[in-house]
Amino acid sequence: MTGVGALLHHRLRRDRWQLLMWIGGTALLAASAFAGVQSSFGTLAHREALLATVMVNPVILLFRGLPSGADEGAFLVFLILPFLAMAAAFMSSFLAVRHTRGEEESGRGDLIAATPAGRTAPLIATLIEGLAANILLATLVAAVFVGSGEAIGGAVLVGLATASVGVVFLGVALLAAQLVQTARAANAIGVWTIMIGYLVAGLGNAIGTPSADLARIESAPLAWLSPFGWAEQTRPFADDSPAPLLLSFTAAVVVTGVAGAIAVQRDVGASALPDRRGPAEASGLLSTHTGLLWRLSWAAIAGWAVGGLVIGILATKMASVLADVAGDLPAIQQILHAVAQQGSLTQGSIVIFFTMLGVLAGCCAVQLVCRARQDEMRGLAEAVLATPLSRVRWLSGYLLVAAVGIIAIIGAGIIGAALGLASVDAAPAELMMDAVVTGAGQAGAAAVFLALSALVFVLAPRATMTLSWSLVILGLVVGLFGPLFAFPDALIHVSPFAATPVPSGGDVDLRGLWWVALVTVGGTAASLLLMRRRELAGP
Numbered sequence: 001m002t003g004v005g006a007l008l009h010h011r012l013r014r015d016r017w018q019l020l021m022w023i024g025g026t027a028l029l030a031a032s033a034f035a036g037v038q039s040s041f042g043t044l045a046h047r048e049a050l051l052a053t054v055m056v057n058p059v060i061l062l063f064r065g066l067p068s069g070a071d072e073g074a075f076l077v078f079l080i081l082p083f084l085a086m087a088a089a090f091m092s093s094f095l096a097v098r099h100t101r102g103e104e105e106s107g108r109g110d111l112i113a114a115t116p117a118g119r120t121a122p123l124i125a126t127l128i129e130g131l132a133a134n135i136l137l138a139t140l141v142a143a144v145f146v147g148s149g150e151a152i153g154g155a156v157l158v159g160l161a162t163a164s165v166g167v168v169f170l171g172v173a174l175l176a177a178q179l180v181q182t183a184r185a186a187n188a189i190g191v192w193t194i195m196i197g198y199l200v201a202g203l204g205n206a207i208g209t210p211s212a213d214l215a216r217i218e219s220a221p222l223a224w225l226s227p228f229g230w231a232e233q234t235r236p237f238a239d240d241s242p243a244p245l246l247l248s249f250t251a252a253v254v255v256t257g258v259a260g261a262i263a264v265q266r267d268v269g270a271s272a273l274p275d276r277r278g279p280a281e282a283s284g285l286l287s288t289h290t291g292l293l294w295r296l297s298w299a300a301i302a303g304w305a306v307g308g309l310v311i312g313i314l315a316t317k318m319a320s321v322l323a324d325v326a327g328d329l330p331a332i333q334q335i336l337h338a339v340a341q342q343g344s345l346t347q348g349s350i351v352i353f354f355t356m357l358g359v360l361a362g363c364c365a366v367q368l369v370c371r372a373r374q375d376e377m378r379g380l381a382e383a384v385l386a387t388p389l390s391r392v393r394w395l396s397g398y399l400l401v402a403a404v405g406i407i408a409i410i411g412a413g414i415i416g417a418a419l420g421l422a423s424v425d426a427a428p429a430e431l432m433m434d435a436v437v438t439g440a441g442q443a444g445a446a447a448v449f450l451a452l453s454a455l456v457f458v459l460a461p462r463a464t465m466t467l468s469w470s471l472v473i474l475g476l477v478v479g480l481f482g483p484l485f486a487f488p489d490a491l492i493h494v495s496p497f498a499a500t501p502v503p504s505g506g507d508v509d510l511r512g513l514w515w516v517a518l519v520t521v522g523g524t525a526a527s528l529l530l531m532r533r534r535e536l537a538g539p
Contacts, residue, residue, distance in 0.1 A: 007125035011099055012132075018466050019133050022091040025473060026084055026162075027140040032481065033080040034148045037072065047075045052214040066205050066223075066232035070215045073150045073237030077158060084158075085231050086198060088137055088166030092130050093190035096173035099126040102183040105378060123174060123263050127256060130170040138163035154237035161231035164248035168227040169194055171255035178262040181271040184374070188300065195307075201228035227251065289389055290397040294404075297368060301405040304364040308357050308409040312416020315353030316431055350417075350434045351502050355480050357413040358442030358497050361406045362475070365450035366468045368402040369457055373464040382536055395454065395531045399524065402450050410443045434503040441500030444516045448496040449475065451523030458530045461537040 041047050047070040065081045068074045100122055142159030146152055176189040204223025223229035233244040285291035375381045417435035453468040479495030492498045499512030
């Protein structure tokens, strides 16, 4: 345990702002959800009607939690718990990889291992920090529910359920960091494991058995294979059953124990799984810097595009379903109209799904800009810039590959919309044009985050990852959840995701097209211009 205290103090000091944004943002999301439910579903009749509609159209459960009744507390948990748990999972996963595999890649892991702290101190310090962060998150989430007037027992259980998912994926990410040789690969394993777990729980709920009063679902066994499912099975404010959390904490102990056992055995910088062998000769694509970036990034872009394809299919398949739901629920009508302005309810549902598509494209763009920062920290940029390649061309390569990624994801979403439309009987042909218009607009929204991330990278390189991801998360909360939480329109349209053109009846509402284009062009040009004189920045 020698050196663990010093490492822990250093990491808490280094991560204090990042953790504050993750934890504070998650607690704020819970508070906003409570206000939104009170304003949009303030009556028991509205909540019962929505739950009954969910039972008839269970695909909605892919994006929500487990219905456990129409009481206000249980209904709020149904709407928001999966998103709180996902935030805890991402926070924990990124933290684990950053302080284990990321430290080894940067060379700091060798320096720590050479001290009396030894090779296990980084993993122990990371585990303690991750547990502390999740405990604080659970406390704040519980405090939000108690402050909103809900029962203390249910509020505490919501906090514990949220933290339990974070703790499981903390262990998963620690294990991934031992298995693969790069932080990028470990983060990819963490992200895909989180998304698969989320979908498995959603599918398990969707194929479950509704109760006679259509207010509750008994999940299928599939939901019990996911940490998200274990958290939802606690049913706060309904059954208040903490027993499923034993599965979460048992899984966390097992995967963390395996990670520790591997860490003791392997060499610093090595991995349990060997890298695959590359071809004996390089292709012509690798003769340019941009080609090399594409070779290193295409798999990640393909993964994002698969997600875009799924969202596109659901967008057109679910459009008529959501329109039928809204026909019986004025609160849903209000939300869809708030998203699509003067458009129809089906157009509003298309806009909601394609806003999620824009978020995926924005995340892909930010990830690729962060890759530039990672290459700079590891010294790879210095080696490349020692050649005749200029700083501007070096950065423009990342921006070009990110732009291709945005186009690929949006294009996959539009193709998915066409596939979904082909499988729906009597679907309006206009929905395809609505999908194209909205998709093009969301490509512009993603380009805004690409430009802003590039500008942050040039002006404040050490804040690139923290600030860039924070901007995307803020845009997501304001743009996608703003109508649900009854945010003012002026605030909602500050988010690029909510400011891009959308179909409105037979026309197109341009919204903030011009400022979106101005920020994209101006931010990209400014980042390239300022990059000419920026010196390389270390970790």
